[in-house]
Amino acid sequence: MKLFLDYDNGLGEQSLKSLLPFFEPLSFTPEAPGIERETVSIPRINGVVLPQHPRDVIYKERKITVEFYLNSIIAENFYQFRRELYALLVKPFPYYISTDLLPNLRFRVTCDGNFSIPKEKEKNFVTFTVEFNNITGLAESKFTSLTKQNFDGEHWSPGMNIQMRDDLEYRFKNRKRFQVYNTGDAYINPLEHDYNVTLWAAGKNVTIINHTNGEKLKIEQELKKSQRVSFIKQYTVINKTPIKTSGRLPGLDIGMNKFEILNTNDFEIIFDTRFYYA
The missing domain is CATH 2.40.30.200 (Elongation Factor Tu (Ef-tu); domain 3)
Incomplete structure (x- = not known):
């Protein structure tokens, strides 16, 4: 070994x-x-x-x-x-x-x-x-959700719950409803895990909801599409400056998570996360 x-x-x-x-x-x-x-x-x-x-x-x-x-x-x-x-x-x-x-x-x-x-x-x-x-x-x-989940590139292995499908997505643009798959064995907690979400959106009171676990976050200020919104543990920031929110960034339950984005028609969101295994 x-x-x-x-x-x-x-x-x-x-x-x-x-x-x-x-x-x-x-x-x-x-x-x-x-x-x-x-x-x-x-x-x-x-x-x-x-x-x-x-x-x-x-x-x-x-x-x-x-x-x-x-x-x-x-x-x-x-x-x-x-x-x-x-x-x-x-x-x-x-x-x-x-x-x-x-x-x-x-x-x-x-x-x-x-x-x-x-x-x-x-x-x-x-x-x-x-x-x-x-x-x-x-x-x-070792690799994150932005690395395609299949066995072709030697980045994923049997026993890591890789699905027999090649269409899992972690980047979404102007889709109000979408699904994010947590292929690991454990809930992914924004306060604890290597879970990086990035948002670009135009709108006021933009809200991210995970209907699977009921968690949601509302950004209580108007956003411009040119602004990069990042989430660092319990903080939501633009250019390293915290902004006002209510709720917290939704985590990912095991399996499929059903998301919805409210109060914007022009956005892009990326979920770049590791997965965690027993």
Whole structure:
């Protein structure tokens, strides 16, 4: 197997073999996703009641265990290679790891160094495990919705819920009603996920509604088509300046989401998002 690291620093993902060729990854084991949900007990009702909508259920952080093999050939190298791996994996910031065993998916992780690489007497080789913390509790697609969803370009893989259709759209122009497909396993939250929506519209009180989940946003000022409207978490901005709104940008439920745009006949909207997987 191959292991890749991406420090989100503009260099892209790099293979462990290219960075430290004497280390060989042997296995990649994420824990099952862990869910945290609310339950309520009601008299004369069997079991428990689930008051939350599934989109409000929380995925907890989880462990990913990676097993490695090191053969330093000579003893002097062992100590140097060990220190280099510590420096490579133990970082004060989160980063991404991925493997060719789960192509086109990556995991946002931290590694706080709660592992060691022991050297046994005359042996210059060892097998050991490193524990990563998948802080989001989910994997995410390496590519976004603007990359066509099929198996031709090697950007998407079996197990990523790719549909047997080639007409999914994420860019819409002057279409009052349209559908946006969330191909992942989890609700996409504008406050949390890599979910980028851009709007150009002419009109006053332009409103974006997701009828599937009931979420909507109204922009409470007149827009010109030349203005680029962006959505950054809970803020709606034009040229980095927040503007007045009510509601919030609708997120994406799992599967098909039915959208409607009100109070404009001249607009273009783009949904550029990653997808999230258990």
